Amino acid sequence: MFNAVIEAPFGKVGIRTGDGAVREIVYLPESTRAFAPDCPLAERAVAQITRYFASAQVDFDLPLAPLGTAFQRRVWDGICAIGAGEVLTYGTLAKRIGSISARAVGQACGSNPFPIVIPCHRVVSASGIGGFAHHGGDGFFRDVKRWLLTHEGVSIR
Template sequence: MFNAVIDAPFGKVGIRTADGAVREIVYLPESTHSVDPDCALAERAIAQIERYFASAQADFDLPLAPRGTAFQRSVWDGICAIEAGEVLTYGALAKRIGSISARAVGQACGSNPFPIVIPCHRVVSASGIGGFAHHGGDGFFRDVKRWLLTHEGVTLR
C-alpha cells in the first residue's frame, strides 16, 4: 500500500511513509490508481515533488528513512551533490566518491529508494543515457529518466 499516489508527467509516483520518514518513492505506470495522501508526511512529499515538476531547481527537505549499505549511502550522497541540469557518468561519480567501480555505482543508483529526492537520473553511462532503476533497454523507466533529464535542461548526445 502507498500512502499516496500522484499524477506525474510520465505516469504516477507512489510514496510510502512509516515512523515519521519517507520509506520509498516509486515510479508507476499511468494506469495505477491515484491515492489521496493519508498523512501529513505524504502531503508534504507530494507538495515537494509537485514543486520539482513545476521547477527542476526545487529543493527537498523530507525526512528519509535510513536505507542501504554504507557504500550505497556514499553513492547516494554523491548523487545529491550533482546540481539540477548537470550529469555525471557512473565512472566520474565513482572517482568522485573514491570508488574504483563504475558498475558498483550503477548498481547503487538502481537501488535508490528515493528517486527524484536523490536524483539518480543525473548519473548516466559514458556512452549515453544508461539504465534506470535496474531496468536496461528502452521502455517505461528509461522514458522516465529521459523526461527528468529533459525537464532539467539536459541534452544527451
C-alpha cells in the same frame, strides 16, 4: 501499500512513509490509480515532488528512512551533490566518492529508494543515457529518466 499516488508527467509516483520518514518513492505506470495523501508526511512529500514537476530547481527537505548499505549511502550522497541540469557518468561519480567501480555505482543508483529526491537520473553512462532503476533497454523506466533529464534541460541520447 502507498500513502499517496500522484499524477506525474510520465505516469504516476507512489510514496510510502513510516516511522516518521519517507521509506520509498516509486515510479508507476499511468494505469495506476492516483489517490490523495493519507498522512502529513505524505502531503509534504507530494507538495515537494509536485513543485519539482513545475520547476526542477527544488530543494527537498524530507526525512528519509536510513536505508541502504554504507556504500549505497555514499553513492546517494554523491548523487545529491549533482545540481539540477547537470549530469555525471557512473565512472566520474565513482572517482568522486573514492570508488574504483563504475558498475558498483550504477548498481547503487539502481537501488535508490528515493528517486527524484536523490536524483539518480543525473548519473548516466559514458556512452549514453544508461539504465534506470535496475532496468536496462528502452521502455517505461528509461522514458522516465529521459523526461526527468529533459525537464532539467539536459539532452542525452
